[in-house]
Amino acid sequence: MNIEQARFNMVEQQIRPWDVLDPKVLDLLFIVKREDFVPAAYRNLAFADMEIPLGEGQCMLAPRVEARLLQELGIRQADRVLEIGTGSGYMAALLAARAEHVTTLELRPELAAFARDNLQRAGVANVTVECADGSRGWQQRAPFDVIVLSGALPRIPAELLKQLRVGGRLAAIVGEAPVMEAQMITCVADGVYNTVNLFETVVPVLDNFAAAREFSL
Incomplete structure (x- = not known):
């Protein structure tokens, strides 16, 4: 496989047609090597328009979904980011290529270790991987400028919204199959949030939230 040609095809045939047109985001997809984060058994599928299995029922989201969320968040250099669902x-x-620091939470120890190894090999120094249940966020480092949920959940927990700074943005895929929608929620003032629906899709539910029962919104 010609890896660079496959990467180019991913960007031009999957990602750009999904209205991902920000040149900074597109450039990142050539800089951060997706194939270095894929399990060895699926390396030849690193650029395919599909969810890559990670084991234990978890997966990497399709490239176009990741890229679209990244574009909509508009990460800034001073942003402090929380990701839930490290994979x-x-x-x-x-996220770390654009932000000041990323804290990412992974419920499963094996995946947390896999992610740490991948990030270390890639030379990414401004990410902290915590093995933790992210269903209530990460109060220890709150508030955050950006919160990203790398998977679906039925509704947005109130605890997560409270961990956004004023002006902060939260991106999540909300709903239950077969009806899910990517949303951008912005904290416009203390306790006041504006929600924009971005696109419809269906992705696996984050296991942090599979058993959670107390939600708001």
């Missing part, structure tokens, strides 16, 4: 560490690496 392979790839989305954390993309």
Whole structure:
């Protein structure tokens, strides 16, 4: 496989047609090597328009979904980011390339270790991987400028919204199959939030939230 040609095809045939047109985001997809975050058994599928299995029922989101969320968040250099659902560490690496620091939470110890190894090999130094249940966020480092959920959940927990700074943005895929929608929620004032629906999709539910029962919104 010609890796660079496959990467180019991913960007031009999957990602750009999904209205990902920010040149900074597109450039990142060439800089952060997706194939370095994929399990060895699936390396040849690193650029395919599909969710890559990570084991234990978890997966990497399709490239176009990751890229679109990254574009909509508009990460800034001074942003402090919380990601919930580390998976392979790839989305954390993309976020970290634009942000000051990323804290990423992974419930499963094996995946947390996999992500740490991937990030270390990639030379990403501004990401902290915590093995933790992210269903109530990460109060220890709150408030955050950006919160990203790398997977779906039925509704947004109130605890997560409270961990956004004023002006902070939260990106999540909300709902239950077969009806899910990516949303951007912005904290416009203390306790006041504006929600914009971005696109419809269906992705696996984060296991942090599979058993959670107390939600708001």
